[in-house]
Amino acid sequence: QIKEDVLNGVSLEDDKREKFNKSEHVQYSSARCMELEMLSHKFSENSFDGTKKFEKLITDKKEIDGLPATTLGVAAQTIVSKEVYRAYITRASSGDLDNTPIINQILKLRLEKVKLLNYNNYA
DSSP states (O other): OHHHHHHTTTTSOHHHHHHHHOHHHHHHHHHHHHHHHHHHHHHHHHHHHHHHHOOOOOOOGGGGTTOOHHHHHHHHHHHHHHHHHHHHHHTTSSGGGOOHHHHHHHHHHHHHHHHHTTOSSOO
């Protein structure tokens, strides 16, 4: 509860607390909180949709001609693992589902919020 109160500006000095609590600031803060919530939601949607859209098809058999079946099996598992991992970590990072601008705005808003509370970073 104490930590929550501190994050709500209770421990700020008089002038900073007054600024933090001004009705204009509260409205601004509410608008910023709503923006942050909307951006976070959009980020999640883009990540989910990017995961659903990903597809990788390997069609060039010439590159694997002559390999033993066991090697092909291991290679296939490795390739699938790497492709799935790459797809997972890069989902929603380009095109109409690009989360990069959303991430930048979320970081900016979080930093703005914590600076008012005299913290150096959101973490």
